[in-house]
Amino acid sequence: MKLTTKGQYAIQAMIGIAVHCTKSSEPISLREVASNQSIPLPFLEQIAIKLRRAGLVKSTRGPTGGYVLLKDKKQISLVDIIQAVEGPLNVAPSAGNEFEVTCQLWQKLNRSIFTLLKSITLEDLYYDSISLKASKDNQAYVQ
Template sequence: MKISTKGRYGLTIMIELARHNGSGPVSLKTIATDNNLSEHYLEQLVAPLRNACLVKSVRGAYGGYVLAKDPSEITAGDIIRILEGPITPVEGIEDEEPAKQQLWIRIRDAVKNVLDTTTLDDLRKHGDDDRQDPHMFYI
């Protein structure tokens, strides 16, 4: 299974919203500028996320998007399935010989496990750790 830009950029949107969770809506323009992405493409990706009730839109001059749930309640698997479809390493697993079928099932289950046990809160925290200067000393 190859995750396309839909899944990758969708995760970017959701991680950015998780980072700003509780501090008001974030515009797609801000997310696009901060991550050097196409705002128009992000608009296409946020629609299915909104339809799946993972994000809410806020209208107005200071509008944008906010998470519809707590970041600890949304998994990477939720986002990937909405934007990419079912998680399958190969098509037609049922037609494979038993040895290969078991391999593909194990791979699928391992990927599902990682995606379904990684929350937006986990991803947000990991990103925050990376942004800290490891050479900064406080006295």
């Protein structure tokens, strides 16, 4: 399985929205998410549509509009985010595979990866992001 740029940006965007939603009850604009997360805005707009359709975020229009999480951070898994923009997860296609043992191996790998990604929540990524930022801030302060 290879995570595409679209999948990577979707994860980054969701972390950005989660960080903002923790600090404020106001929505965050896609322009701000794009700037904070270094994501091209036109690409982020396409991703945001898919995240909204998947029920992960809610959008509001208007001058103070933007995006907020529709669920709690701990209720959103990496699988939810990736599948919202990529579709079903598959390590490798098993259709047409002539070797049953190899086919079973791919099925096991798919289940294991799915289980792992399902166990990682947006809340986990949020705290990792906060810890990483604090660590970088401390390093900058020491230098």
